[in-house]
Each structure stands twice: as C-alpha cells, then as structure tokens.
Amino acid sequence: MDNSTPERIVLAKIGLDGHDRGVKVVARGLRDAGFHVIYAGIWQSPEAVVRAVLDEDADWLGLSLLSGAHRTLVPRVLGLLQSAGLGDVRVLVGGIIPEQDVAELKQFGVAEVFGPGTTIEAIGQFLHARHTRSADRHKAGAPEGDRHRLSRLISAAARGESPDAGRDLPGARARVIAVTGGGGVGKSTLIGQLIEIIREAGRSVAVLACDPRSPITGGALLGDRIRMPSRPDDDDLFIRSLATPSGHSGVAPHLDQMIDLFGRFGYGTVIVETVGAGQGDTAIRQVADVVVVLVQPETGDELQWEKAGQLEIADIVVVHKADLPRAESVESQVRELLNLPGCRPVPVVRVSSSKGIGVPELWAAIQERLGS
C-alpha cells in the first residue's frame, strides 16, 4: 500500500439500534491508526450502507449491531454488495454476536467479527495485515456500471493518477458551488438542505466533502455525509468524502479533475465543502463559480478577525444558525465589513438549517450569482 493513500473504511450502524458508543470509539481509533474513516451514522438501511460504500469507494465496511438483528441484516448487506459489483469489499462486524452466529456470519462472507473487549489496536492490526487487497483492486480493470466507474476514477484522481481518465467522455462542465467556513458552523447540514432543493428541482448534484487529515498519522474521520440526506435509490445524487492533506489549503489536490469527472458523468452541479483556512481560500476561488462563506453567532461580541478574513473571498455570506441570539448583531457586523468603499456587493443571507429558514433565499442568491 502506498503510504500517501490510506485505506478507506465506511463504518455504519444498521437497523434500529442506536447504541453508537462502540462504533464511535472505533472510528476515532482507526483514524488515529492512519485510516480514512467515513462514519455513516445510525439507523442505516442495508441499501444506504451499500450506496455509501460505492460512492466512497471504500476498501472496508464495518457494521455495528448490538440489537441481535445481525442474522437478518448482515446477509442482506452482503447480498447487496455482491449485486452492486462490490463483492471484493471486506466486511467487518462489531457488537454483541453470539459465538454460534460468528461462524455463520463468516460463512456468509464476513471477514471478521469483533466482540466486546476488542482493542482498537487489534482491529487496526487486522486491517493492516490485509491491506494488499485494495492495492490489487486499484490495479484491476474498470468496473461495470457508470457510478462504480466514476467512483473509481474520482479515487484515482484524488491519488493524482491517470490525469486524463474520463477525458474521452462527452459532457458539460458542472457548476461549482463552494461552501466554506470554520468547524462546527454547520456546512454539511446546510449542504444537506441545498441537496433537497436541487433534487426537488429535478437537477443532479454531486458533493465533495473535504476534511483535514492528521499531519501525524495521515488518518481522518470523515462524518459529513451523516448530515446530508441518504437516498440510496437516487442516482442523481453522489456524495464523496475527501481527506485533505494537512498544511495544505483546506482543499483537496486535483479538485479540478474531480469536478471535471462529475461534469462528464452528467452531474450539473458540484458542491465542494471545505474548512476555510488562510491561503486555501484562494485555491477554492479558482475552482468555484460561487463561494458561499458561513459565519455563525459567537459567544463573544466581536466577529473574530480570522473569520473576517474569509469574507474577502465570499460571493455570498450566510449567517448560519440564525435562530440563535446575536445572529442579528453578527449580520450587521458582516454587512459593515463588506460595505467598504470600492467593494463589490455581497449578499448576506440569514439561514437556520434546523428551523428550515432562509434556505430558498440562499438558493435564489446562488442561482443569481451563477446567472441561471
């Protein structure tokens, strides 16, 4: 395995069981062991899990269940993986699984079952010892099916391989909306709302959700897709999580190539989610047609200057979590900063994703900016 491309593992809880202590501990532990962990969240259907594996081009799938429904749900997931051409993805199961069921699950094709008392180290070692499979897989020929092929090509692009892949395909350039802002400001939740609007309008959309990876281990915990709608039967929605190198711009390298691929595969809009960070802001400007910067009400009175710096690249500013106190004062501070003499006019929109306020207004502002 090339050290610059850590293995990707999707972790999910399937069924109705919400006991997520174990899976969250494993997610953090594997991140620290250098993996790229995509956490898909609780209450996942087998279909949603398989869609996540496909879109994320995962090498591994870890299913967590403490409900006793494993004999019903795990075989369903394995069957769906097979029929999606993902039979080579290795499946791990964690939770309370009686001894006699462990053998049965392994017969169905589960690679390993981890019960209570398993150390993170043991899981990491198991994964590391079997990493060769994904290296082989990346060398293997193009898979059947457009979505699967796109997913592989996105991975290749992310690794900096085959820069001309997909160039033979016809297809228009996608319109690119960048959504940027500090951690915890609610970017993914807002993108989830935009996805709903775009899909209701009958348009296709792809999301590239970028999160930083650890400078020390190279690992990353990517949880953005939890906050976006899960529509396993919707072929016009594609969500990919990306770990961005630390010290870089907050933007994944080869982003332009990935955007190009989405356009060629028929996605009209690509939303790029990034943590706004210093010089990265200019990088995102180069690929985006419209840059939406999110700020939120702070506990302090003054808008922090570091955040204010981000406003320079904004085409639209969203005051997010607008239902919280102090939203109004943040809005007026933002307006004051933006209305310096000689500056281009920047719309400021107040949005509360949790209350469903302001999203249509934001979408209208984005469309106006895109000239559509």
Added chain:
Amino acid sequence: MSRIERIEPAGQALSPETVATTVSGRPIALLYKANGPGGPGPANGGQANGSQASPDQAHGDEEPGQYPFKRGVHASMYRGRLWTMRQFAGFGTPRQTNERFQFLLEKGQTGLSTAFDLPTLMGLDSDNPRAAGEVGRLGVALDTLDDMLALFDGINLEQVSVSMTINAPAIVVMAFYLAAAQERGFEWGRLRGTIQNDILKEFHAQNEFVFPPEPSVRLVCDVIEFCARHVPQWNPVSISGYHIREAGSTAAQELAFTLADGFHYVERCLARGVAVDDFAPRLSFFFNAHNDLFEEAAKYRAARVVWAEAMRNDYGAKNEASWKLRCHAQTAGCSLQDKQPELNLIRVAYQALAAVLGGCQSLHTNSMDEALSLPSEHAVTLALRTQQVLAYETGVTNTVDPLGGSYFVEALTNELRADAATYFNRIATAGGMVAAIDAGFFRREIADAAFAYQREVDAKRKLIVGVNAFVEPDEKPLEVRTEGDQVEKDQIAALRATRKQADKTEIERCLQEVRRAAATNENLVEIIVEAARARASVEQIMNALADVFGRYQARIA
C-alpha cells in the same frame, strides 16, 4: 506458583497509573483527612479538594430523611423499607413476556419492569420493513391494545408496581396501559409504577428519538401533567443517567446531564402553569451503578443534594416530597465482558453494593451473560439472588448511609457537586438545553470521555480482568439463549388479526383527533387513550403525531 501468577507476572497489575484515578479518570489521593486529601501521593494537591463544602454542610446535613437528603430520602432507609428488586424483562411476544413476569413474581421479585423491542421503542409496528429482524428481540413487541392486555394478563395491576422502559412513544404506551387497566376494571388512581418517558437522554446518548426536541419534551410534560391529575401514584418520568453513562460518560457527566434534564422538565411544566408541588413529588430518577465503588456511592449522595437545593431554592417547591430525589439503579451493562463471563457475577455484586451504599430505592442487577446474548433464566435468577444475598446476608441494610462521614466519600460527594455546577454553567452558556442538543454539546462530551476511557484500557492503565489482564487462554463458552425467527411471524399475524377486526373509520376519526390536538396545547393523553381503545396501533398514532411535529433527523455524529 499460583495460577494467577502463571498468567500474569506478579506486580504487573497495579501500576501507579491504575490506582491514581477512578473509572471516570478523577484523580484520587492516597489518603483523605478531615479537610480533604492529606496523605502523600502523586494526586495530593491536585483537583481533589475537600474544602468545597456548601453552607448546608456547615450546618451539618447529617440527618437522613431531611433536607437536603444527602444521607438518604428516608429517615430509617432500608430498615424501614428495603429497596424494590426490579429486574428488567421482556422478549418475544406479549404472551412470552407475560410468562417471564409470572416466573419472576414466583421467584420473589417485588415489581415488574418491561423492556420493549426496538421497533416499539422507535414507534414502528412489527410489520414495518424497518422492523425486520428486530421484532421481539431486545424486548417485547407491542403494536396494539390487545398486546398490552396479553402482556399483563392475570397480573393484578393494583397490587404489582409496573415499570415500562419507553421514551419517544411513551405517551402512546402509557395510554395503552391506562386503556388496558380500565378495560380490566382497575382504577387509574390505584395504579403504581413508572414510565421512563425521558426523551432528553435519547438525544444525548441513546438515539431513540422520533420528533424534534421541543415537541418531544411537550409529550413528556403531557404525561407528567396528566398523571399528576389522574394517576397520582404513578411516576410519569424516570429521568435517566443510566444510558448517558452506558454511552461512555464520566460519573460527573452522568450526574450533571441527568439533573439538567430534570430541571428542563421542571421548567417546561412550570411554563405551562402546573404548580411545582403538584408534579415534582412524582419525578423519579434512574442512575447507573458502575465499577468505581466509592465514586458511585458519592454520585447518588451528590445527586440528592443538588436536586433538593434546586427544587427548594430555585423552583420554590414547598412540599418536602418535591425536594426528594428518589431513584432506581441498574448495574452497568457496559462493564460486562464476554471473556470469563462468570466474572460478571462479581462485578454486578460490587456494583449493586455501590447502589445500595448510595441509597437507591430500587435496583436491577444485570445477568452475567448479557455481553453474549439475551439472558438465560439461570443467569436472571442468579442476578436476582445477588440482590437477595446483599439485602439479607451482608448487613449493609442495618444502618443508614454507612459511608456518611468518610473523609474520602464526603470529599468525592463535594467534588461531584462542584462538577455538576460547572456543567450547568456550560449548558447555560451553550444557550440552554435545546440549543446545546442542537449544537451536539452532550454527544461530544460523552464521546470524548468514551474514547479517553478506551485508550486507558488499550494502554492497560485501566485493567479489566479477563480482558486485558489475567486472560484465560482456553475459555469454555457459556450456555446462552438462542433466538428463533418465529416471534416475528407470530407477532405480525396477531397484529393483522387485530387490524382486521378493528373499525377503520373509527381509527381514522381518532387519529384525526390526535392530529388536531397535537397542533394545539391540549393534553394528548386522554385523546390517545381513545385511539388505543379503537385499536389504533403504535405506529399509526406516532405517524399522526409526526404529521404535526415532523421527525428529527439522525444526522448527528
């Protein structure tokens, strides 16, 4: 050479790190004296500080049964009344659970406690596709009033106190229970028991929510208000730290988040004009009993004081009963191991001791095989016997609050009270309960603590016997229960039979009434009782409520 030495070299087990902190990572001094930690040792002079006593303590809060109840809610504690031995049970069809209930009552259990299956906990009927594989598995399946009647068939509901663990659909299940009691001729005024009905900890920890936080809390308060008027001996909420702890929190987080949840319910009830002394005496609590014996006992003592002070001083309660924090305890499921599972018997016994030294009012002891599967009858019997040995053989019941006045335990009690106050401030700073939920505050705090603990275990700074120390190379597996798939088929058949007989027009009329009332401030309990009588199912009623309230997305990490 002894067997233990052969497995683990002597001296390796008790490294300095393993004894300097509690299970929750709290620093502990080598020795405590009258004014706090005083002995030599690495933790001395750290956070542990015994000088945080409140003015109440200066007055000597030494009397049990008196404000602020640090030493217990009753003057004579277990001499006057032993704790209720209440084992949680439920699996399969209502008929099967009814048989388990009859078995437990025969074995000398003094109260019933009902576990529902995941589809019921999530407000889904047994034939919903999302319920596949989960029907009757972690608890009993409940779809209609007919199931509730079968569940308690032959049991006198005026004589046995009944606890029901259900949250998002609590108002529906409570309505089913009231309808069942009425149909069998029992008076609501004589029903005794508890419904968990605590939605806030679902958002923090257990993830069994359906509606957004605000309408969810409204339903909790509807039940509290209705019971205060019509079911006065019933505990309409069991404000629960158990699940917060199971999700990996520290003892201090369990204490603080649970009490903060309680305060939120109190404030919402007051806001709708219910007088505090009309509902507060029936608020009940549910805490975890984890491994760290003294910190756990101190947690119960601290909880009583913090609650009593707030109820009297902040919420103006005049009735002494409103100040008393009464609680159920359950040993820590998350401490159970699948390696050398018989050792779980010993863990459970110590945990039960902690709960009793802490002064709980009722107790569930876990079965030794619960990290492997649903408990066998043999394991359930041993768990109940553990409580009986504790109650009748050890002598811990003979005197009130035997740990009172221990330098160590009093210092821990004070530290936990101070920790809770710090968390209350942080929740307020985050914008209060609902804003803190939306911002993921509780979940992040708990996940951080869970991860920190796992790292301690992986690094062997915290030892778990049989897991990361004293491992047996060749273990014999324990006999465990095995589950068939027949339950799902039987339950779906029963549901279809009830549906076939029910009057669909009457059900639709009742559901329309539920929707109408949900959009107003009207109390929903009696309206849902009406729907239950018409044989509307749990899912039908929950869907009618969701039509008005919406659903809360599980899009949280």
